Amino acid sequence: MKKIEHIGIAVNDLEKSEELFSKLFGKSPYKREQVESESVITSFFKTGPNKIELLAATSEDSAIAKYLSKNKEGIHHIAFEVSDINKEIKRLKEEGFVILNEIPKKGADNKLVCFVHPKSANGVLIELCQEIK
Numbered sequence: 001m002k003k004i005e006h007i008g009i010a011v012n013d014l015e016k017s018e019e020l021f022s023k024l025f026g027k028s029p030y031k032r033e034q035v036e037s038e039s040v041i042t043s044f045f046k047t048g049p050n051k052i053e054l055l056a057a058t059s060e061d062s063a064i065a066k067y068l069s070k071n072k073e074g075i076h077h078i079a080f081e082v083s084d085i086n087k088e089i090k091r092l093k094e095e096g097f098v099i100l101n102e103i104p105k106k107g108a109d110n111k112l113v114c115f116v117h118p119k120s121a122n123g124v125l126i127e128l129c130q131e132i133k
Helices: 014-025 063-070 085-094
Strands: 003-010 031-035 040-047 050-057 074-081 105-107 111-116 126-131
Touching: 003 063, 003 126, 014 040, 014 050, 050 063, 085 111, 085 126
Parallel strands: 003 050, 074 126
Antiparallel strands: 003 074, 031 040, 040 050, 105 111, 111 126
16 A cells, blocks of 8 residues: 545535535635445545545435444545555455455546455445556
8 A cells, every 4th residue: 555545524515514624724625526336426625645535425325325324424434545456455355354345446536446344444444546547
């Protein structure tokens, strides 16, 4: 794993949260994107070398909607940049981690993504991200 790619924050109201984080960071989000496969709309902020992704559900049966029905708004996942997502999936499986989607899918911000189940990572949902070239 190369670095933390972003931290994902689940929110109920994207507009209100964008306003809040714009005040916090002193700048507007640089990108808003709908990810149909996950039934979410995302909003990205960049602060220094770091990125924060706000995630709002676009469907009642999305993972974010389910998360928010059980939890308060807040950190949903930590994403790590990887050079070769398929190699990293294989390595993590060999180490005993449970991979939620073994075939990477297109995610937000021009990335291939897969997730590591929180039960195998001390309760933290881990996202692997590889830039689509």
